[in-house]
Amino acid sequence: MELLRSIGISEPVLQFMLINAILGLSIYLTLFTGMFSLANAGFMAIGTYTGVILTQQFGLPLWGGLIGGMLLAGLIALPIGLPVLRLRDIYLAIATIGFGEIVRILILNFDPLVSSIVGQPIKMTYGALGISGIPQLTQTWHLVVFLIIISYCIARLHRSRFGRAMAAIRQDEQAAANMGINVVYVKNMVFILSAVLAAAAGVLKAHFARTIDPGDYGFSQAVDILAFAVLGGTTTFVGPIVGGFVLTAMPEILRDFKQYRGIINGVILLLVIVYLPGGLVNPAGWARLWQRLRGKSSFKPVEAETG
Amino acid sequence: MLELRQVSRLFGGLQALSQVDMTVPANKIVGLIGPNGAGKTTLINNISGLDHPTSGTIHMNGQPIQRAAPHQITRLGIARTYQNIRLFSEMTVLENLLISQHSQGKASALESLIFSGRYRREEQTLRENAAVLLKRFNLEHLAHLRAGTLPYGDQRRLEMARALAINPRLMLLDEPTAGMNPVETHELGTQILRLRDEGMTILVIEHDMSLIHQVCDEVYVLSFGQIIAHGTPEQIKNDTTVIEAYLGREDE
Numbered sequence: 002m003e004l005l006r007s008i009g010i011s012e013p014v015l016q017f018m019l020i021n022a023i024l025g026l027s028i029y030l031t032l033f034t035g036m037f038s039l040a041n042a043g044f045m046a047i048g049t050y051t052g053v054i055l056t057q058q059f060g061l062p063l064w065g066g067l068i069g070g071m072l073l074a075g076l077i078a079l080p081i082g083l084p085v086l087r088l089r090d091i092y093l094a095i096a097t098i099g100f101g102e103i104v105r106i107l108i109l110n111f112d113p114l115v116s117s118i119v120g121q122p123i124k125m126t127y128g129a130l131g132i133s134g135i136p137q138l139t140q141t142w143h144l145v146v147f148l149i150i151i152s153y154c155i156a157r158l159h160r161s162r163f164g165r166a167m168a169a170i171r172q173d174e175q176a177a178a179n180m181g182i183n184v185v186y187v188k189n190m191v192f193i194l195s196a197v198l199a200a201a202a203g204v205l206k207a208h209f210a211r212t213i214d215p216g217d218y219g220f221s222q223a224v225d226i227l228a229f230a231v232l233g234g235t236t237t238f239v240g241p242i243v244g245g246f247v248l249t250a251m252p253e254i255l256r257d258f259k260q261y262r263g264i265i266n267g268v269i270l271l272l273v274i275v276y277l278p279g280g281l282v283n284p285a286g287w288a289r290l291w292q293r294l295r296g297k298s299s300f301k302p303v304e305a306e307t308g
Numbered sequence: 309m310l311e312l313r314q315v316s317r318l319f320g321g322l323q324a325l326s327q328v329d330m331t332v333p334a335n336k337i338v339g340l341i342g343p344n345g346a347g348k349t350t351l352i353n354n355i356s357g358l359d360h361p362t363s364g365t366i367h368m369n370g371q372p373i374q375r376a377a378p379h380q381i382t383r384l385g386i387a388r389t390y391q392n393i394r395l396f397s398e399m400t401v402l403e404n405l406l407i408s409q410h411s412q413g414k415a416s417a418l419e420s421l422i423f424s425g426r427y428r429r430e431e432q433t434l435r436e437n438a439a440v441l442l443k444r445f446n447l448e449h450l451a452h453l454r455a456g457t458l459p460y461g462d463q464r465r466l467e468m469a470r471a472l473a474i475n476p477r478l479m480l481l482d483e484p485t486a487g488m489n490p491v492e493t494h495e496l497g498t499q500i501l502r503l504r505d506e507g508m509t510i511l512v513i514e515h516d517m518s519l520i521h522q523v524c525d526e527v528y529v530l531s532f533g534q535i536i537a538h539g540t541p542e543q544i545k546n547d548t549t550v551i552e553a554y555l556g557r558e559d560e
Contacts, residue, residue: 153421154421157417157420157421158417158420160420160431161415161416161417161419161420161427162410162413162415162417162420162430163416163417163420164417164420165403165406165407165410166407166410168396168398168399168403168407169396169399169407169410172396172397172398172399173394173396175358175378175394176390176394176395176396177396177407178357178358178377178378178379178382179356179357179358179378179379179382179387179388180379180382180407180408180410180411180470180474181379181382181383181408181410181411181474182379182407182410182411183377183379184378184379185377
């Protein structure tokens, strides 16, 4: 902890790092299944507002808010996923961005909307002001334990039938279907799991950041989540964790550079994308980069067999 | 075993398949030949559920499958290979064989978390089945290589092994000898005959007439989406309509 603090990583920064690692894992699930979905920020918003309203306004403990938020995000993910997951690639990305915007605007206008339906004034999301004074319930160890449990689950998932089906769908959806995999089921399940995970991260984050407003869950949050996975790499689940850590810690480590830190941050991200296209956690990518730096081509001549 | 009745498939204005009637009897090897663009792959796609006929019925052991999803058709015991190899190229050879046994497993992802007894027994069985197939297709030494890095011939054999791992009753082979030399083609023919002797039913699309003669019990000829001939390989070889479809009419 002392060492971390000396390079600018205080406990709050560490908490954000852990949260962003969880968010990175939530998009990793969909990316690993070949779905380019940017809906995670939207589900994070749904989960967070549900969780916060449950703890703050109904006095539930943290785990109550956590389960409530995860549950509602999962329930909403199903009817969204069924039609939207028929789309692919950039079309799926655009549709899911649209979903995120709808969620953000609905939360923004939630109070007058519900008031007009039930016929009496209601204060739940507090519109653009957002909710403040959220009880401080999340401890750092909660986050560490949660991240470890999720990592274990994902590691095991990769060695199960379901996890192999996910990888197969990413590589060739039609062939996967011909192997007896119910593609629609697997894709929707993964979409729901991803939504639930994003919701959990949101609830946990709100209970130490202590304020939330709809602007926190817009397009830029969706892209940030994607950046964690892209920087870290999606060849293994360790990638998004490292990506979330690095991208969160970097602005703090670079604090001495003051106003230039945003530029340095961007340059590092660019360098990684250009020279390590598989992300930071990708041994093959590092090997290739090493070869390039030493001025060797990757072509290895094979010696002719004699005798 | 497999019955196609009046199967038609329209792509916009293009009649890819036109009232195709076809029967694949159990434990027989049926060939399907035809010039390029005749609709052979469309037919296989319609049987395996990647595409659905515009009209007509397809029955597998009496069950209608013309509207079924691919995974349901696979579960009824129909496996296929592809004209252009479609392995899961980023996975190892072994993983490719584990994937195709998907529908034989029952253990959920949750069971893998707690290493339940059923999960461990199942993984064990999957690996044993895969080992048998690796041996049979001579791929043992390649088990842990990525499928995409294998030489062409090995990829072809892996695709056969992967289809077989589904444990099907009917196999659809879409040009299994494409790109093979005569020796390899003959070897594959021997493999196909061995499958039949073990009780498998096979529908094979092929250009290579030597393979058709080597293995097929009967042959259908498809041209411009229509069945123009049906008979034993010997009958087909001497059929004038077939010769015309392939080579054109002889003008005086």
